[in-house]
Amino acid sequence: MTVDAAPTAVVLGGGTNGLSVVRSLAQAGIRPIVVVDTPYDIASMSRYARRAVVSGFEGRGFVSELLRLRAGMPHGGVLFFADDRPLLAVSQYRDSVAPWFSFELPSHELLVDLTLKDRFFRLARQGGFPVPATHLVKSRSELNVLQGLRLPLCVKPNSRSPAYDGSFKKAYRVETLAEARLLCERVLDAVGEVIVQEWIEGTNDSIFFCLCYLGPGASVCFTGRKGRSFPPQTGWTASCWAAPEVAGELEDLTIRFFRSVGLTNGFASMEYKRDGRDGSFRFVEPTVGRTDLQVELSALCGINLCHVGYCDAAGQARPKLSLDPTHVWRDEFRDFLAARMLGTKCAYPPKHRIHNAYWRWDDPGPAMLEVAQTAGNALHRVATRVLKTTESSSSRSRLAD
Template structure:
């Protein structure tokens, strides 16, 4: 179905005497939050490290350039921003870097801005995979069997895990991502051991867990805005990810049939670990062997890249968060489940990789993550960035071949699942 303009001209609750909505962080996460707020009639400021950011160039955003997302520097820049906002501002975090930079400085930030976020220790616990799986297992939540390796002697524990195996980093570091794939699916213990040894030599730790069997569209997510006494949630299903089964959402739509089950499970998990306010989400995969939903990865304190699907379907989590932070009544909620959100660039690549058609639920309205007729700049910028990246990969391959280097290839270590938008 053709796209329609769904943005309000001005929400009745928004006026010059209200705090400014401020999205902290850019990329697809920031753009998704900006457009969610625009749907509610809000024109948010977006704090980014570069004006050449897809969120910053949206017609609905007012860009604010921060020199860096380093803690003290970012805090000082945010305080200077506050001096230009007579009515203050309500913060919505869209990326981990600024969130984790400002979280330990929250007491110094709080006099200047309205925001809600979990405790700093809880943010750290839910960012590190091994700690998350410990918390889930301790509280009886369904997760795949997981092993943290920190030394060669730990490799013996892999014999107790069922094949195939998933190998991925325990935490996100530049060293890991410069040298390895986001995750790997491995059918042989000997190959898994070889890969783990290499990662241990380079990074010092690695996660190994049992692979969850199932196709790419067996991945689901519950996006939540946690609050006492009334949390709000939206549940969706991924059509495709890029890279398949490993990366961020390429396309998604509502999953009403299992929404209640996953939302109850998600809210219960976060409440059990003490996260009772702010953004939180959980990704699941349905194991085709027994039909169980297993938790794959949480997000805490910030929005996900596909958060706009909630707004498109009438459950605008970004608007709810803004209203709560600004002390405004929450907007009315009415689910309209007939919408698809897709990252048009990655969805095309995923379908091509999977050798499938770009198929979606019939009769649903499709909304592109980047291209909109009434907001074209993000797509134009993303196209330029994609072209630059593709040329860079070609150069790296030619340079590596010239030097005789042979990086790890998917044929040697098959990719597995996990993502971090």
């Protein structure tokens, strides 16, 4: 229920992550909710949210804009991070933000360590936790380390950046050393560093995740698995559901790792892959300080982590939680494409209720914007191909003349 004079829930960042936070909070009756992002984002199109537009998420400029927004929140604000950029900006300037907003973050140094993949893998190895052999490569002269890794390999960025995202996929599976070297050289030329690690064998549905909210009270966790990713194996979550059969093992492993590095408060999650060779779970990567897009699944299944985080920050009693694992969250567009790529149907566990990431009868705005943007992008690609074909034909015609 909505609490009188309650602080505003402020979601920093939009997209599917932000929308999952908005709908999780709305399910708990939290009002008001403000999404801080660029214009016409799917999260801010939700009927449950108000939109606040900022010029960017970098540095002191963003922090100044955020503090100006605080003037319209008479009862304060609780920050939820759905994007790494505002997360790192607020963390860096937390002394300026903390008097005006409530949020839970580890130290900035630890946050950066867990955001960068090479530092995370080093911490995990030092603690004896299950991670694949991994190397950070910063120059072409270091590519000889590839020869010491077992094929196939996984190639991915050390951290997200516009330079990487604009030219490359989230991650790659490569089968040969020659292919790996060529790909690494391209990434090095673009961003100056690249992560290379041994591929964890397993089927597309062997990826699991453990979402946690760590706080002064007992830690609250939710464990699920991906049905499909898009693109398969290396991409974003296309569909997922609860995995209570492995919750005990993964929740223990997740909390032990985070406590071992000194993380005791706020949102934290770990992605795992079950190794098809021996059935063991191995760390893929953590998310710290912000939510993952699967967080709405936790709310649908009765473990509303966003509500727990809000209550802790607002000084309210935590909600009563009861797991109902009979729900599926799916990105309806990408799940269909992933199934087509895999040559399968969009199958889900029996007797589960399916919730679409975008389309909801009671909240249609995000789906309408997603369809419009997808259609616009497709039209742009077609127009670009037509123009290129026309220009090529004109050039050949002039040469013939």
